[in-house]
Amino acid sequence: xxxxxxxxxxxxxxxxxxxxxxxxxxxxxxxxxxxxxxxxxxxxxxxxxxxxxxxxxxxxxxxxxxxxxxxxxxxxxxxxxxxxxxxxxxxxxxxxxxxxxxxxxxxxxxxxxxxxxxxxxx
Amino acid sequence: xxxxxxxxxxxxxxxxxxxxxxxxxxxxxxxxxxxxxxxxxxxxxxxxxxxxxxxxxxxxxxxxxxxxxxxxxxxxxxxxxxxxxxxxxxxxxxxxxxxxxxxxxx
Numbered sequence: 001x002x003x004x005x006x007x008x009x010x011x012x013x014x015x016x017x018x019x020x021x022x023x024x025x026x027x028x029x030x031x032x033x034x035x036x037x038x039x040x041x042x043x044x045x046x047x048x049x050x051x052x053x054x055x056x057x058x059x060x061x062x063x064x065x066x067x068x069x070x071x072x073x074x075x076x077x078x079x080x081x082x083x084x085x086x087x088x089x090x091x092x093x094x095x096x097x098x099x100x101x102x103x104x105x106x107x108x109x110x111x112x113x114x115x116x117x118x119x120x121x122x
Numbered sequence: 123x124x125x126x127x128x129x130x131x132x133x134x135x136x137x138x139x140x141x142x143x144x145x146x147x148x149x150x151x152x153x154x155x156x157x158x159x160x161x162x163x164x165x166x167x168x169x170x171x172x173x174x175x176x177x178x179x180x181x182x183x184x185x186x187x188x189x190x191x192x193x194x195x196x197x198x199x200x201x202x203x204x205x206x207x208x209x210x211x212x213x214x215x216x217x218x219x220x221x222x223x224x225x226x227x228x
Contacts, residue, residue, distance in 0.1 A: 036215075037166075045158075045166065046208055047217040060215065061123075095165055107213035108156040110177065112165035 002026040004034075004096050017084040021118045022096030028041055029077035030054040033099035035079045035109060036070065040092040048094075048108035054103055070107045084122045095115050124148050128220035134228040143223045145193040145210035154214035157186055157195045160222075161206045169208075170195065183217050194213045200225075 022034060029057045035050040049060035049069040058070045068081040079094040079096055099110035125148035135141050145155070155171035158166035168177045170186035173193055184200045197204055205227055210220040 044221040045160075045211070045219040047219070097165075100171075106153075107217050108168065108171050108211060109158075109166070110168050112167075115165055 002098065002111045004098060005112055006094075006096060006113040006116045009117040009119070011118075011121065012086050014087055014120060014122055016086050017082060017118075018086060018118050019080055019082045020118070022079045022081070022113050024077045024079070024098070027098075029072075030074055031102055033101065033105050034070075034072070034079040035097045035099060035107075036068075037095045037097055037109070038092040039115075040089070042058075043092075046092075047068075048081070050071070050105065050107075051100065053079065054068050059105075083118075086118075088120050091118065091120045123220050124151060124215055126210055126212055126218055126220040128208075128210060128223045130223060131151055131221070132224045132226060134179075135200055135227050136228045137200055137202060139228075140196065140198045141225060143195045143208055143210075143225075145188075145195070146221050147191045147193070147212055147214075150190050151212045151214035153189045154212055155186070155188070155193050156211045156213065157184075158209045158211065159204075159206045161211065166209065197225075 003025045005023045030053045033050050036048040045078045051058045053072045096113040098111040100110040127146045127225040129144045155173045157170040174186045186195045187194050207222045
């Protein structure tokens with residue numbers, strides 16, 4: 001069955017960077033986009049961007065442009081989300097999520113990782 | 123970004139009730155809309171896509187309707203496992219979510 005397994009919780013100081021991983025199994029990793037979505041305390045879900053694992057193409061929402069980098073390593077079926085310049089507003093649970101489209105973005109999510117809590121605190 | 127507005131923010135209901143959650147888009151999104159259920163400490167779960175298509179494995183008690191700017195998620199015969207937060211998400215132009223509707227025990 002499809003599984004997305006994320007890396008563990010992180011605690012970072014303001015100004016630092018965090019890199020979250022998302023290991024896929026149960027399907028062909030290159031065939032489906034991976035998106036990143038976050039849920040901050042008391043807030044709703046927020047889409048950050050997506051990566052096409054087949055060729056590495058990325059699309060980021062404007063809010064995170066310049067601060068977020070999404071990459072992938074197809075040899076280990078893993079996607080990564082790197083967020084820099086962290087502030088307390090970035091304290092959130094970060095999710096990776098699979099797009100159901102075949103080598104194209106249908107832009108909704110049929111499978112999700114378990115989430116990674118990133119806490120930013122001095 | 124297309125703004126998505128859900129109502130109500132909180133809905134109090136009892137087991138067995140039929141509940142309806144509304145989602146309004148700031149502009150026409152045709153039927154490019156999905157619904158998710160999220161429980162505390164868990165990842166969201168896809169319920170509905172293309173406004174009214176039921177995701178495989180999801181109970182037929184869930185149904186979606188609407189097009190354009192007005193959409194509805196209905197849950198018939200509310201079960202204890204259905205108390206959760208529900209989000210709509212548009213994917214017509216980029217992606218954006220509603221703020222969520224909490225379904226709580228009355």
